[in-house]
Amino acid sequence: MTTLYTWIGNTDIENMQQNEHAAISTIALQNPKPFDRIFIFANAWEKDWKPYEKWLVKQLKEAGRPNDNVAIFKANIAGPTDYPTIIRETEKWISKLSEESEELYINITSGTPAMSVASVLVGKGKHNTHFIQSRRDNTIENVDVPVDFGVAYAKSAAKSIANKAVKAPSSHKLFETIVAESQAMKDVISKAKRVAESDLELPALVLGETGTGKEVIANAIHAASPRASKTLKTVNCGALPESLVDSILFGHVKGAFTGANSEHKGLFEQASGGTLFLDEVGELTPSVQVKLLRALQEGEITRVGDNKTISVDVRIIAATHRDLLQLVEKGDFREDLFYRLAVGLLHIPALRERHEDIEPLVLELVDELNQAANKYPGYKSKNISEKGVKFIKSQPWHGNIRELWNTINRAFLWSDAETITDVDIKNALIVRAPVSDESEIFLSLGQQVDINNLVEKYKKKYVKAAMKAAGNNKTKAAKMIGLNSQQVITKWIEALDIEIE
Numbered sequence: 001m002t003t004l005y006t007w008i009g010n011t012d013i014e015n016m017q018q019n020e021h022a023a024i025s026t027i028a029l030q031n032p033k034p035f036d037r038i039f040i041f042a043n044a045w046e047k048d049w050k051p052y053e054k055w056l057v058k059q060l061k062e063a064g065r066p067n068d069n070v071a072i073f074k075a076n077i078a079g080p081t082d083y084p085t086i087i088r089e090t091e092k093w094i095s096k097l098s099e100e101s102e103e104l105y106i107n108i109t110s111g112t113p114a115m116s117v118a119s120v121l122v123g124k125g126k127h128n129t130h131f132i133q134s135r136r137d138n139t140i141e142n143v144d145v146p147v148d149f150g151v152a153y154a155k156s157a158a159k160s161i162a163n164k165a166v167k168a169p170s171s172h173k174l175f176e177t178i179v180a181e182s183q184a185m186k187d188v189i190s191k192a193k194r195v196a197e198s199d200l201e202l203p204a205l206v207l208g209e210t211g212t213g214k215e216v217i218a219n220a221i222h223a224a225s226p227r228a229s230k231t232l233k234t235v236n237c238g239a240l241p242e243s244l245v246d247s248i249l250f251g252h253v254k255g256a257f258t259g260a261n262s263e264h265k266g267l268f269e270q271a272s273g274g275t276l277f278l279d280e281v282g283e284l285t286p287s288v289q290v291k292l293l294r295a296l297q298e299g300e301i302t303r304v305g306d307n308k309t310i311s312v313d314v315r316i317i318a319a320t321h322r323d324l325l326q327l328v329e330k331g332d333f334r335e336d337l338f339y340r341l342a343v344g345l346l347h348i349p350a351l352r353e354r355h356e357d358i359e360p361l362v363l364e365l366v367d368e369l370n371q372a373a374n375k376y377p378g379y380k381s382k383n384i385s386e387k388g389v390k391f392i393k394s395q396p397w398h399g400n401i402r403e404l405w406n407t408i409n410r411a412f413l414w415s416d417a418e419t420i421t422d423v424d425i426k427n428a429l430i431v432r433a434p435v436s437d438e439s440e441i442f443l444s445l446g447q448q449v450d451i452n453n454l455v456e457k458y459k460k461k462y463v464k465a466a467m468k469a470a471g472n473n474k475t476k477a478a479k480m481i482g483l484n485s486q487q488v489i490t491k492w493i494e495a496l497d498i499e500i501e
């Protein structure tokens with residue numbers, strides 16, 4: 001696909017109103033290669049977007065050029081000269097379009113100087129971009145930007161890099177994106193950074209309930225480690241078919257088993273020099289645990305069907321939501337493997353144990369959702385009311401950040417209002433099945449529960465259900481739910497105003 005990426009400028013709009021060409025239409029009509037898609041970024045003159053889009057489509061149609069993929073998108077920027085937001089948006093969209101296109105043409109004529117600078121800075125880093133501009137006489141030219149920013153940067157940075165020890169510089173970029181206001185989470189991050197920068201072979205074991213951010217931490221450790229330039233491979237051990245676990249992790253040779261038509265490199269080899277993230281490590285069978293231990297201790301693996309060993313250099317980060325020590329006690333997980341993995345032990349607290357993180361997380365999620373939706377013309381950013389945030393804080397969030405994220409996402413989807421209220425959040429919550437005797441109830445300070453009301457509701461539900469099951473025979477129904485006699489159940493039915501069908 002050949003794509004044109006462009007900002008829209010005042011001249012484009014003004015000339016269109018006189019039915020005259022300016023940069024975008026000139027480039028769209030004259031570029032030797034027609035564009036399959038034209039992606040126009042705008043942040044002003046919203047009422048003119050639709051007319052412009054229609055006008056451009058008409059011009060393309062008349063010229064016999066592709067015209068069914070022309071769209072104007074709202075840029076989520078603070079202003080036409082605000083470099084940080086312009087660069088952020090440009091980076092996001094040029095990266096996406098460059099990946100999706102064979103060739104990406106970037107118009108550097110339309111828009112403010114800040115927009116053109118951002119387009120060049122970002123576009124130079126992509127392999128398939130061409131810069132293009134239009135002249136006053138409505139002709140176009142390709143623009144060569146004869147500087148390699150990467151090389152220039154490397155040269156200027158060479159001296160300071162040389163002053164640093166042999167160790168590759170690490171990046172804490174991903175750690176910085178992790179919300180951690182609570183002391184508990186700050187402690188986890190500081191330990192994780194130490195794990196990341198430690199001896200290259202040091203494994204890590206990340207424990208925590210589902211949705212607490214174990215994978216996020218694993219990604220951040222890899223990105224901040226000297227292995228960051230190599231691959232990070234992730235595998236969910238619980239989702240691997242038992243018969244293939246060995247081959248997926250350690251590889252196989254041709255003919256090792258029926259269907260093994262060629263040799264296959266396992267994840268250990270694929271992640272060579274990098275990191276292997278073993279999610280749900282508690283699900284591995286004993287025989288795979290032995291091989292994993294060997295890989296950790298000796299740095300060697302053997303492909304299925306082979307007898308020679310292969311050296312591997314991989315950092316293992318394992319994670320599980322299960323109580324691994326309990327599995328060790330039950331004999332389901334090897335104790336030696338547990339201690340080997342637990343060198344860099346990180347325990348991520350549940351969301352309900354890090355109350356201070358909830359509000360910043362909510363704000364970040366709201367911001368993310370607004371950014372994603374802002375590209376749709378006419379979208380108005382949403383926010384959450386104070387009561388909404390308070391309600392969120394009062395919830396137990398068994399599914400942790402993932403559940404929180406999904407709930408806010410649903411509330412955004414279902415509410416038309418600009419402010420999401422506590423009622424919207426309540427409606428978006430997925431109500432869990434009634435609490436069984438065993439499960440613990442989590443309450444937060446400030447949360448209001450009317451216990452009498454709850455008890456009354458339960459009584460009503462069970463009486464109704466028992467009556468239904470007993471075909472309205474009160475004696476049988478009373479017996480089912482542990483009441484002494486049909487008189488007692490009759491009293492309950494009257495006192496609680498229960499309608500019997």
Ligand SMILES: Nc1ncnc2c1ncn2[C@@H]1O[C@H](COP(=O)(O)OP(=O)(O)OP(=O)(O)O)[C@@H](O)[C@H]1O
Binds near residue numbers: 208212361401405
């Ligand atoms: N501290 C954080 N800041 C921002 N987003 C986070 C944070 N922690 C987790 N998330 C987000 O929450 C979601 C769940 O995180 P993640 O998948 O890492 O959890 P997990 O513990 O690995 O879950 P599972 O046990 O199901 O594998 C992801 O969308 C992740 O981006």
